[in-house]
Amino acid sequence: MRILKIISYILLLSVTLCFGKGQQVVLKVDKPGYVTMDSVYQFSLLLSHKICEYPQTDFYLLVDEGIKINRVRIKTDSGLKDLLVTNSKFSGFYGKVFKSSIFIPDSLYNSGVNTQIVIEVKAPRIKKTEIAFAFNFIKKNKIQESLSSFNSTYNLEKLPVVNIEFYKPQNFAGNSLKLPKSSYIKLKQNFQPENDKLLFCYWAKVKSPDINFLKIYRESGQDTIFNLLFKRSKYDILAADIIDINLENVFVDEYSWNYYAVVIEYSEAKISFYLNGKFSYSVRTNILKTDKLVFELCNNSTKQVHVDNLCLFDFGNGLNFIRSNMNYSKTTSDSSKLIYLESFEKMRNNAKSSESSIFTESRNLEYIKSTAPIFSRIPELKLQSYDNFNEILWKNSDDQFVDYYILERSTDGKTYEDVASKTAEGKSDKFYSLIDQKNKYSEIVYYRIKQINKDNSTTYSSILKVGQGERETFFIEQNYPNPFNPVTTTKVEILNTSEFNIVVYDLVGTKIADIYNGVLEKGIHKFDFDGSNLPSGIYFLEVSSKTSTQAIKMILTK
Secondary structure, eight states: OOOOOSOOOSSSSSOOOOSSSTSSSSEEEEEOOOETTTTTEEEEEOOOOOGGSSSSEEEEEOOOOOOOEEEEEETTTTTTEEEOOOOEEEEEEEEEEEEEEEEOOGGGTTTTOEEEEEEEEOOSOOOOEEEEEEEEEETEEEEEEESOOOOOTTOOOOOOOOOOOOEOOOOGGOOEOOOOEEEEEEEEEOOOSSSSEEEEEEEEEEEOOSSSEEEEETTTTOOEEEEEEEOOOSSSOOOEEEEEETTTOOOOOOOOOEEEEEEETTTTTTTEETTTTEEEEEEOOOOHHHHHOEEEEEESSSEEEEEEEEEEEOOOOOHHHHHHHHTTHHHHHHHHOOEEEEEOSSSSSSOEEEEEEEEEEEEEEEEEEOOOOOOOOOEEEEEEESSSEHHHHOOOOOGGGGGEEEEEEEEESSOOOEEEEEEOOOTOOOOEEEEEEEEEOEEEEEEEEEEEEEOEEEEEEEEEEOOOOSSEEEEEOOOOOSSSSSSEEEEEEEESOOEEEEEEEETHHHHHHHEEEEEOOEEEEEEEEEEETSSSSSEEEEEESSOOEEEEEEEOOO
């Protein structure tokens, strides 16, 4: 059973709905970004005080078969309560339905308090699922209003559908760190940053509502400049304190892995906090570039804390760098320098070590098999086109974790068939290639590499779209200068007059600028690209005609 055909890939879903004109009912829906298969996870609904206008509200969860609701909790200013969950039915829905009834005491009517519902779900071994909602608002034993993900009374907006995708942990992730009570790991800075920023980031699973988890302080004097403290806030949300700033409404699923990133900007005298690649908050600080900092992860509670892929960068990029590298142990950047990486493959405890850039200290560490969403990198594809065949080339820096590769082809971009395969040799610098005969009946073909890893997990490369019409009608010269700051020039030689589209993308495929769109006459044309308003990083200039596409890599260094 599918509720919607289109799956949303947003890490944190936030939706505002109206109940009557200008009256909000659902303020926020938060879900975890990464959930392992066959596991428990949580998501949260934050409701406005309008729910308190009714003595009874029936709340429905409309789910796929196999989904189990472990627990539903409701919290207001007056306290926390578990709701009874029963099997039920809902008009017009033929899947599995769970129901909980919310009874509001007279003392809370029109009191102006908000309400939070936290749902704990157990999913079977599936790849994705959808959960829809419904509310019946009841007064004097009659339904006064009805609101659901499918329809509603009185022209109210529909409720959202929560889409959850599950991942299978890969052996590639190796071990993770377990921090028992009174344990810690410290990184002490022993280098002068070349860039204007530092990035400290890691994966963590924190199963505790009250824990002082991360501290950043000066080695001299130990005055704290950043303190990440998880605690129960006004609602059943794990909040974070940055110095004296309280991050309300940051819901963190205690069963799932989350990615934490702290960026220290010296010129701006600012510290920024990111959760799962999404900006959360910034705060001003008096930090200096000459300060020697200590980064400490610790556990002062009896609950579990797991950590993986702990990194420190001399940071020269922006937010896209965090998003595009968070799921991999090896990073791709020409503007940031990796100072320290700890993937916890080597078992060590109560240890001190000194490298040229970082001094580390730890106590009472434990190690367990990691389930963090850290994956093998996908192959990067290149194309060589000849008269009668196409040659697809690629390399993979994580080749040692791969069993074999399959080249797949499609003529519609939807249905793929196997063309050829090649066994991985386990060499990170190895270039592979496979050949496919050109199909004269298809103007465009699509290629991708299906990567079969040694733990039987599967990864797909990005899709390579290839025009099979006439031979190339243009050539791109590498931009000059490269690296550049802030302007660079690219020459495009046009062999036959035609229509062209020239666009610049960033490393994760987001369009940055439209350079040209229209007819170009035969000859050499120059195009300038100005990166004054962009962060340092890798960008791609792509030139497309009706029959083919070519791209070059440009490096902006500020």
